[in-house]
Amino acid sequence: MTYESGHFVEIDTKALQESGEFVGYASTFNNVDSGNDVVMPGAFTKTLKRRPATQVKLLLQHNTSEPVGVIQSLEEDPKGLKVNGRLILQTTKGRETYELMKAGALDKFSIGYKTLKDRFDRIKGVRFLEELDLFEISIVTFAMNMSATLSNIKGNDPAHARALVSAISKITQGLKK
Numbered sequence: 001m002t003y004e005s006g007h008f009v010e011i012d013t014k015a016l017q018e019s020g021e022f023v024g025y026a027s028t029f030n031n032v033d034s035g036n037d038v039v040m041p042g043a044f045t046k047t048l049k050r051r052p053a054t055q056v057k058l059l060l061q062h063n064t065s066e067p068v069g070v071i072q073s074l075e076e077d078p079k080g081l082k083v084n085g086r087l088i089l090q091t092t093k094g095r096e097t098y099e100l101m102k103a104g105a106l107d108k109f110s111i112g113y114k115t116l117k118d119r120f121d122r123i124k125g126v127r128f129l130e131e132l133d134l135f136e137i138s139i140v141t142f143a144m145n146m147s148a149t150l151s152n153i154k155g156n157d158p159a160h161a162r163a164l165v166s167a168i169s170k171i172t173q174g175l176k177k
Helices: 045-050 092-103 158-176
Strands: 004-010 021-028 037-039 057-060 063-076 080-087 108-121 126-140 150-152
Touching (some): 063 092, 080 092
Parallel strands (some): 057 126
Antiparallel strands (some): 004 108, 057 063
């Protein structure tokens, strides 16, 4: 199996919650990355049918000896490859990754894949990735594709929940007046 890396996306650390669960984009479509690759819509369609999301690994820095969590679901939408995952906070690496993400020191995604179908535009010097075999998503330090971000993290943050309940109560009281 050939390992091809180079599609990195940003993680929005504002969306990181205490449970370590997240929703974001591991890859976005139609963006030229700094390696002059463009992932095309539909590039993941076949791999998502062949390989369940739970078989796609969540790694740290593409290091196969450092899994940091699990991928719960993957889907293509018009923006890109949407990922739902969870850091395993009961492990040292999972906790460390979580803390580094929270601090903004780790704030990017990258995908590991094998190219199954591509085409090259010699005039533009761009490779269009049309079909990929995805096998891992990594949380990384540096990104090539800056357009995909983590959009939401689910959590059980008691302080946040209390603040939300308080805000809703104030709104409700204001509506009753």
